[in-house]
Amino acid sequence: MREFLFYFFAALAVISGLLVITRRNPLTAALYLVLGFFALAGIYVLLDAFFLAAVQVAVYAGAIMVLF
Numbered sequence: 001m002r003e004f005l006f007y008f009f010a011a012l013a014v015i016s017g018l019l020v021i022t023r024r025n026p027l028t029a030a031l032y033l034v035l036g037f038f039a040l041a042g043i044y045v046l047l048d049a050f051f052l053a054a055v056q057v058a059v060y061a062g063a064i065m066v067l068f
Helices: 002-022 026-046 050-067
Strands: none
Touching: 002 026, 026 050
16 A cells, blocks of 8 residues: 555656646646645655655745745
């Protein structure tokens, strides 16, 4: 089950990263970037790094949405 979740989050991060650089609208690009950060936080949770996952979501994803 953990292996499936890892591949799911990894594919989600790669796809959202590709969507960030191909979107013309900055709002949708920022939302896809936040989605990529959530996927990365999911990978951190699978590695049992809960604090790092929380920091990833709170600091990076929150800062991008506040700045935008």
